[in-house]
Amino acid sequence: MAASISGLLKPWTPRVLLVRWSRYNPYYLEPEVRKEAYSRPESELSAEEKEERELKKLRPIKAATNSTTSSLFNDPVVSKFINMMMKHGEKTLAREIMMQTLENIKRKQVEKYHKATDGQKEGIECNPYAVFHQALENCKPVVALASIQKGGKYYQVPIPVTGNRQRFLAMKWMITECRDNKHRRTHMYEKLSQELLAAFANEGNVIRKKHELHKMAEANRAYAHYRWW
Amino acid sequence: MSLHRLAFRLRPTVTRVRSLHSSGFVQQQEAVAVEPEPESLSVFRTQEKDPACHSDKHVGQFYTLSSAHVRPLFPDSLPWRYQQQMKTFNETCIMVRQPALEVISYLKKADYSQPALRYVFYGLKGTGKTMSLCHTLHFCYTQGWLVLHVPDAHLWVKNCKELLPSSYKSSRFDQPLQATTWLRNFKITNEPFLSKIKLKERYVWTKRESTEAGSSLGELVDQGISRIKSSSDVVGAVMKELRLQSDQPGADFRLAVAVDGVNALWGRSTIKKGDKTAVDPEELTLVYNLRKLMKNDWSGGAVITTLSQTGSLYHPKSAYLPQDLLGERGFDNMDPFIPVSVPNYSEKEFESCYLYYMDRNWLQHPQSRTEEGKKELIFLCNMNPSMFERLCGHL
Numbered sequence: 376m377a378a379s380i381s382g383l384l385k386p387w388t389p390r391v392l393l394v395r396w397s398r399y400n401p402y403y404l405e406p407e408v409r410k411e412a413y414s415r416p417e418s419e420l421s422a423e424e425k426e427e428r429e430l431k432k433l434r435p436i437k438a439a440t441n442s443t444t445s446s447l448f449n450d451p452v453v454s455k456f457i458n459m460m461m462k463h464g465e466k467t468l469a470r471e472i473m474m475q476t477l478e479n480i481k482r483k484q485v486e487k488y489h490k491a492t493d494g495q496k497e498g499i500e501c502n503p504y505a506v507f508h509q510a511l512e513n514c515k516p517v518v519a520l521a522s523i524q525k526g527g528k529y530y531q532v533p534i535p536v537t538g539n540r541q542r543f544l545a546m547k548w549m550i551t552e553c554r555d556n557k558h559r560r561t562h563m564y565e566k567l568s569q570e571l572l573a574a575f576a577n578e579g580n581v582i583r584k585k586h587e588l589h590k591m592a593e594a595n596r597a598y599a600h601y602r603w604w
Numbered sequence: 605m606s607l608h609r610l611a612f613r614l615r616p617t618v619t620r621v622r623s624l625h626s627s628g629f630v631q632q633q634e635a636v637a638v639e640p641e642p643e644s645l646s647v648f649r650t651q652e653k654d655p656a657c658h659s660d661k662h663v664g665q666f667y668t669l670s671s672a673h674v675r676p677l678f679p680d681s682l683p684w685r686y687q688q689q690m691k692t693f694n695e696t697c698i699m700v701r702q703p704a705l706e707v708i709s710y711l712k713k714a715d716y717s718q719p720a721l722r723y724v725f726y727g728l729k730g731t732g733k734t735m736s737l738c739h740t741l742h743f744c745y746t747q748g749w750l751v752l753h754v755p756d757a758h759l760w761v762k763n764c765k766e767l768l769p770s771s772y773k774s775s776r777f778d779q780p781l782q783a784t785t786w787l788r789n790f791k792i793t794n795e796p797f798l799s800k801i802k803l804k805e806r807y808v809w810t811k812r813e814s815t816e817a818g819s820s821l822g823e824l825v826d827q828g829i830s831r832i833k834s835s836s837d838v839v840g841a842v843m844k845e846l847r848l849q850s851d852q853p854g855a856d857f858r859l860a861v862a863v864d865g866v867n868a869l870w871g872r873s874t875i876k877k878g879d880k881t882a883v884d885p886e887e888l889t890l891v892y893n894l895r896k897l898m899k900n901d902w903s904g905g906a907v908i909t910t911l912s913q914t915g916s917l918y919h920p921k922s923a924y925l926p927q928d929l930l931g932e933r934g935f936d937n938m939d940p941f942i943p944v945s946v947p948n949y950s951e952k953e954f955e956s957c958y959l960y961y962m963d964r965n966w967l968q969h970p971q972s973r974t975e976e977g978k979k980e981l982i983f984l985c986n987m988n989p990s991m992f993e994r995l996c997g998h999l
Contacts, residue, residue, distance in 0.1 A: 446980060447971040447972075447974075447976060447977050447980055448969060448971055448972070448977075448980070448999060474997070474998040475998075477998040478997040478998045481966075481968060481997075481998070482688070482692050485692050485693075485964070485965055485966065486691065486692050486694070488965060489692075489693065489694045489964075489965075490694065501965055501968050502968040502969070502970075503968060503998070504968070504969060505968075
């Protein structure tokens with residue numbers, strides 16, 4: 376769809392340049408933030424990559440958001456999670472909570488590692504980013520239910536979930552679980568680290584919610600043919 | 605560069621191997637195999653546990669404090685982040701740095717029949733003043749000195765939950781909670797001295813309670829812990845006794861007074877009296893008695909202090925020099941003192957700290973273990989020890 380529109384549009388920059396908005400003309404290309412992508416010499420690139428580079432010289436590029444950095448420690452999944460946790464635009468607070476969560480996870484795991492015997496040491500994952508990614512992977516649902524109308528009635532039909540929707544659901548469940556179902560006086564980073572470590576081990580309330588959704592989808596298998604896409 | 609240092613350290617082990625030559629070929633092989641393993645750790649660690657033996661060649665290396673020393677010396681008086689680090693790594697390691705070594709060398713050479721020398725650690729925020737103070741205190745403790753440690757003088761001039769009018773002087777105020785906590789910590793730190801030191805004067809607390817001259821210091825401290833109302837006066841009595849007795853020719857102990865955040869004693873306080881007027885720190889018994897210890901009119905010991913902007917009241921964040929933080933009154937009271945500047949990490953010290961975190965499995969992000977990651981860390985923290993520690997926390 377974007378290709379046909381961009382075929383119609385001529386090279387065009389608006390009079391007022393869009394800096395912070397997220398709706399861009401499809402003509403605009405995504406920015407490449409990583410340093411390694413620019414340090415590769417000409418010889419290493421394949422034909423498609425050379426074409427892409429040529430295209431980038433001609434097309435306008437979207438402005439990078441404030442939270443994307445060319446730092447080696449930039450992680451898009453972590454950034455997305457911070458954005459979802461943010462309330463009232465307080466990015467510094469959300470980021471602080473996330474960093475404290477990662478530190479907390481690391482502390483618990485490193486403490487366990489130093490007190491464990493040699494045989495158990497390999498099984499303990501100390502990298503908080505690995506724990507975070509794995510926990511989110513474990514929380515992602517494979518099928519979800521959609522309300523589809525057929526013959527005057529609405530049926531709950533199991534449908535496959537796309538990558539973005541899976542990531543969104545996992546993060547949303549994690550955050551709401553920590554906000555609502557935990558003890559009032561614990562800090563958010565403490566609640567998050569407990570829930571993430573439980574999800575890493577495939578236990579905890581979020582994993583249970585995912586399993587319940589899967590069971591409901593399995594129960595409604597008969598209606599799966601109502602899906603037309 | 606580290607390989608070069610390894611080769612340098614392996615030289616003494618080679619001579620030891622030659623002397624074993626006569627005992628057999630197999631044993632020689634074993635000696636060569638076993639010796640390099642502990643040596644490879646000691647690029648950033650040193651096996652020297654006694655602070656008195658630390659010298660310039662140990663600068664930048666971490667030494668481990670034995671837990672038998674840590675628990676009595678620092679009962680809850682180390683910085684919070686350092687306490688968490690101790691718990692996570694399961695060990696207590698301090699880096700040997702130049703400012704602490706300087707003060708320790710002065711303490712070794714000082715003449716203790718002269719009035720007490722006052723050392724002040726100053727520097728930007730997060731450069732390691734409190735840890736240098738702890739290192740120096742560990743030295744004093746291992747030499748058998750009596751340690752009088754105030755972990756943070758700022759806690760005595762702010763957030764006071766209970767303020768009682770003093771029973772001794774009507775214009776002063778007592779802080780029973782802070783005084784009892786301090787007495788408890790003092791008791792834990794100086795167990796052996798409590799029964800050895802005898803009081804020279806008689807102290808009367810109420811009509812029925814008094815401590816006679818000749819009773820031990822331990823009884824006085826217990827009196828303060830059990831009777832909370834008179835605990836601030838007990839603190840004053842303890843300080844007075846120790847000050848008077850340390851310069852007697854018969855005294856077999858030396859007094860080390862360590863105060864963190866000494867600028868609080870001459871600053872302003874946020875404590876309010878009943879009629880909402882601010883309390884001057886001079887009107888607080890604890891501060892009044894501690895100021896008397898800060899004067900150099902007693903001998904037989906040393907005063908080691910730190911300036912701190914972090915907990916201070918009504919000082920801007922940019923202030924770190926003694927003139928700015930102590931103010932006029934403080935500077936005149938402390939003058940003359942020996943100022944010791946505590947700078948950020950040097951290249952070697954940063955490298956050492958980085959290797960220590962790698963060894964303890966603290967740097968987990970795969971990118972932080974590469975060369976570019978290290979350059980980025982140096983750029984982000986600018987060699988500041990506390991910033992580096994906070995950065996590595998979540999990486």
